[in-house]
Amino acid sequence: MLRKKQLVSLMAILLITAMIFGCTDQKKTGAEEKSTDGVKNVDVLVIGGGAAGLAASIEAVDNGASVLLLEKMPMLGGSTLISAGIMYGAETPAQKRLGIEEKWEDLAQYWINMAEGNVDVDLINYIAEHSGETFGWLEEQGIEFSDDIVPQGVSPALRGHTPKEGRGFGLIQPLEKTAKEKGVEILLNTPATKLIVNDKNEVVGAEAEHEGEKLVINAKAVILTTGGYDVNPDLIKQYAPRANGHISFSARGNVGDGLIMARDVGADIVSKNSVIGFKGVAAQYPYTTPLGGLVFLPGLYVNPEGERFVNETIHYAVVHDILAQNDFNEFYIILDKNGPAEVLETGIEEKYSFKGETIEALAEAMGVPVDSLKETVERYNNLAKNGEDTDYGKPAALLSPIEAGPFYALKVSQAMIGSFGGPRVTLEGRVLNTSGDVIKGLFAAGEVANGQLYNQVYPASGTSIAMSFSLGRLAGRTAALEIKN
Numbered sequence: 001m002l003r004k005k006q007l008v009s010l011m012a013i014l015l016i017t018a019m020i021f022g023c024t025d026q027k028k029t030g031a032e033e034k035s036t037d038g039v040k041n042v043d044v045l046v047i048g049g050g051a052a053g054l055a056a057s058i059e060a061v062d063n064g065a066s067v068l069l070l071e072k073m074p075m076l077g078g079s080t081l082i083s084a085g086i087m088y089g090a091e092t093p094a095q096k097r098l099g100i101e102e103k104w105e106d107l108a109q110y111w112i113n114m115a116e117g118n119v120d121v122d123l124i125n126y127i128a129e130h131s132g133e134t135f136g137w138l139e140e141q142g143i144e145f146s147d148d149i150v151p152q153g154v155s156p157a158l159r160g161h162t163p164k165e166g167r168g169f170g171l172i173q174p175l176e177k178t179a180k181e182k183g184v185e186i187l188l189n190t191p192a193t194k195l196i197v198n199d200k201n202e203v204v205g206a207e208a209e210h211e212g213e214k215l216v217i218n219a220k221a222v223i224l225t226t227g228g229y230d231v232n233p234d235l236i237k238q239y240a241p242r243a244n245g246h247i248s249f250s251a252r253g254n255v256g257d258g259l260i261m262a263r264d265v266g267a268d269i270v271s272k273n274s275v276i277g278f279k280g281v282a283a284q285y286p287y288t289t290p291l292g293g294l295v296f297l298p299g300l301y302v303n304p305e306g307e308r309f310v311n312e313t314i315h316y317a318v319v320h321d322i323l324a325q326n327d328f329n330e331f332y333i334i335l336d337k338n339g340p341a342e343v344l345e346t347g348i349e350e351k352y353s354f355k356g357e358t359i360e361a362l363a364e365a366m367g368v369p370v371d372s373l374k375e376t377v378e379r380y381n382n383l384a385k386n387g388e389d390t391d392y393g394k395p396a397a398l399l400s401p402i403e404a405g406p407f408y409a410l411k412v413s414q415a416m417i418g419s420f421g422g423p424r425v426t427l428e429g430r431v432l433n434t435s436g437d438v439i440k441g442l443f444a445a446g447e448v449a450n451g452q453l454y455n456q457v458y459p460a461s462g463t464s465i466a467m468s469f470s471l472g473r474l475a476g477r478t479a480a481l482e483i484k485n
Contacts, residue, residue, distance in 0.1 A: 038215060042068040042185075044479050045206055045219035047192045048258060050078025050251075051465050052446025052472030053225035054175040057184045058141070059476030060223075065483065067184045068217060070208055072191035072253055077172040078227045079251040079418060079447070079464075085167040086462035087145075087469075088152055088159050091132035094145045100158050104128040110155050114459035118272070120452035122427050127453075127470045134470045135161070142174035153315050153460025160462055171465070190215065195222060195261050195442070203265060203441035221479035223429070224444040225472060228419035229256025230275055239271040239421045242324050247280045247415040249287070258448040259422050265442065266433040267423035270451025276458040277320025280415035281352050290343045291352065295412050298398045300334040300380050306363060306372035308380060311392040317458035323414055332366060332409040334377065336402045344408045354409045362407040377402050418464060421451040429475030443479050445471040 044060040046053050049071035060067045075081065089095075090107035108128035112119060139145070144164040152160035163170030180186065187210055196205040196216070205218040229235040230248045235256040237244055248254070263269055285292035298312045301319075303326070310322055312333075323331060332354075335344070347353035356362030363373040383389050384401040423444050424432045431442040431449075446468040453467055 038213060040068060040215065040217045042066050042217060042219050043483055044068075044221045044223065044476070045070070045217050046223045046225060046476070047206060047261075048078065048225035048227060048446070048448070049073075049076035049186065049188075050225060050227055050446060050468065051080040051171065051175075052448075052468040052475075053078075053223070054172065054179055055469045055472030056223045056225055056443075056445060056476030056479075057179050058175065058182060059473045060480040061179070061182045061184055063477055063480035065221075065480035068219070069179065069184055069186045070190045070192050070206075070217075071186065071188050072257070073251070074189055076176050076186070076188070077168065077251075078253060080468070081168045081172050082251060083168040083417075083465065084461070085163050085169075085171050085465075086152065087135070087161045087171075087466045088460050088462035089131040089135050089161060089466050090128065090157075090159060092135035092145075092161065093132070093139060094135065094147060094149060094161055095132075095158070098147055098149065100149060102157060102159060104131055106157065107131060107159065110153075110157070111453075111459050111463070114153070114457055115455035118455040123452055123471075126427060126474075127467050130470055131466065134466065134473065137473065138171070138175075138469065141178045143171060152462055154318065155460065159460070191257065192226075192261065195265050197265055201266065201439065203439060206261075219441075220483040221441055221443060223475050223479055224258040224262060224423070224431075224442070224448050225446045225468075225475075226253075226258030226261075226448045227251060228254045228447040228450075229259055229421070230254050230416050230419040232256040235259065236275075236419070239269070240273050240275050240419060242273050243275045243277075243414070243416055245329065245414075246275070247283050247413055249278060249280060249283075249415055249417050250276075254419065254447075256419075258444065262423040262431055262442070262444060262448075265439060267431050267439060267442075268434045268436070269422065270424050271421035272451065272455055274321075274420045274454070274456045275416040276418035276420070276464065277317045277324070278415040278417045279316050279319060279412045281347065281410070281412060282350075285347075285352070291347050294333070294340060294343060294410050297333055297335065297339065297410075298394070299339065300377065300402055302332050302334060302368070302373060302376055303328050304330065304332075304368060306368040306370075306376055308376050308391065311389070311394045313394055313398055315460070320414060320416075321457045330411055330413045332368070332411055334362075334373075334402055335408045335410070336404045337406055337408075338400075338404055339408060341406075341408065344410060347410065352411055354411070355406055357406050359402075359407055362409055366409050366411075418447055418458075420454045422447070422449040424452065425449050428478040429471060430478075443475040445475040
C-alpha cells in the first residue's frame with residue numbers, strides 16, 4: 001500500500017513538472033528556446049566586451065532582452081582595460097559635488113571645434129548632452145570616480161575624470177560584475193567570424209568559434225562593439241595610410257573584425273585617414289615602462305632636422321598630427337644631465353636614446369644636422385633665461401634650459417592608441433548601408449563605429465571611453481526595445 005502511494009506521488013510530481021515545463025516552453029519566444037549543441041538562440045547578441053559592449057549588454061538586459069556577449073580575447077575590457085581609465089565629460093556628478101560648472105554645450109562645441117566641424121553634430125550633441133547621465137549611470141554600477149578632475153586635450157576646462165582605483169580596470173571590473181549578476185551570458189575566447197543575413201539582407205545572428213568548434217548564434221539584433229583596427233596593418237593602409245608603420249599601443253584585439261563583418265553585409269564605411277595619435281619609444285617599451293614613459297617629459301622637442309617644432313606641453317594627438325602633416329615619423333626630446341640619465345642610458349645600446357658630452361657630439365650621435373641642433377638649443381636656452389617662450393608659448397615654469405652636459409636625446413616615434421573609422425550609424429546606433437538605408441538587425445557602437453565622431457585630431461584623453469559608454473548604452477537600449485515591437 002505504501003509503495004502504491006509513493007508511486008502515485010511520484011507520478012503526480014512528474015505530471016506537474018511536465019505541465020510546468022510544457023507550459024513554459026509554449027510561452028517562450030523563438031529567441032528564448034533552449035539552445036542545441038553548436039547553436040544558441042538569444043534576443044540580443046553583443047560582439048565585443050569592452051566599454052561599449054558591456055554598456056550595451058547591461059542596458060539590453062535591463063530592458064527585458066536575453067543577451068549573449070562574445071569576446072575574442074581571454075578577458076573583457078579591450079583597450080579600456082589597459083588604458084589610464086580617463087573619461088571626459090561635463091555636468092557629471094563628480095563635477096557637481098566639487099562645484100565645477102561645466103555645461104554640456106561647451107563640451108560639444110569643443111569636440112566640434114577640434115574636428116573643424118567635420119563630424120556628425122547630432123551624435124556629438126547627444127553624447128555631450130547625456131554625458132552627466134552616463135557618469136551617473138556608471139556610478140550606479142559601482143564605479144567610483146576620483147575628485148581629482150583635471151584638464152585634458154587643449155582645453156583648460158576641468159573635464160578629465162578617473163576611477164578612484166584600478167585605472168581602466170576600475171571601469172571594466174564593476175561593469176563585468178553587474179553584467180554577470182543581471183544574467184548576461186559571456187563567452188570568452190570566442191571570436192565572431194561572420195554575420196548571418198536572411199534573404200532580405202537583415203542581420204539575424206552571427207557565426208563564431210568556441211572551444212575549437214563552430215558556434216551559430218541566432219539573434220533578433222546584433223550589436224558590434226569590437227574595437228578599432230589599428231593592430232591590422234592592411235586596414236591601416238586602406239583606411240588610415242598616414243599611420244602606416246606607426247606603433248600601436250591599443251588592445252591586441254583591435255584587428256578590425258567588426259569593421260570587416262559590417263562591410264561584408266554592405267555597411268557604408270566612414271574613414272578620414274587618421275587615428276588616435278600618440279607617441280612612443282618602441283612597441284616593447286609602452287608608456288607604462290620606465291623608458292617608454294619618458295615620452296611625456298617636457299624637454300626640448302626637435303624634428304629630424306634638429307629644429308624645434310611645437311610647444312612641448314601640448315596634447316600628444318596634436319604633436320602626432322603636426323608630424324604627420326610634415327611627413328616626419330619621429331622626433332627627439334633633448335635633455336641634459338638633470339634629466340633621468342639613468343633611464344636614458346638603458347636605451348643607448350638599442351639606439352632609442354643618444355648621448356653626447358657636447359651638443360655637437362649629441363647631434364652627431366643622433367644623425368641630425370649639427371649646426372641646426374646647436375642653433376635650436378641656443379635659441380631655446382635664451383627663451384628660458386628670459387622666462388618667456390615667444391616662439392610656441394610653453395609655460396615658463398617648464399621652460400628649463402638645456403646647458404649642463406652630458407646631453408641626451410630620446411627618439412620618439414609616431415604611435416597610436418586607437419583608430420578612426422567604421423560603419424556609418426544613425427543616432428540610435430543602427431548601421432547604414434552604402435545606399436543610406438538601415439541594415440535591419442545590426443547596430444554598432446564604440447571605437448568600431450567612431451568615424452562620424454572625429455576628424456584628424458583626437459580631441460582629449462578620455463573622449464573615446466566616454467563616447468563608447470554613451471553610445472553603447474543607447475544601442476543596447478534601442479535594440480532591446482525594438483525587438484519587443
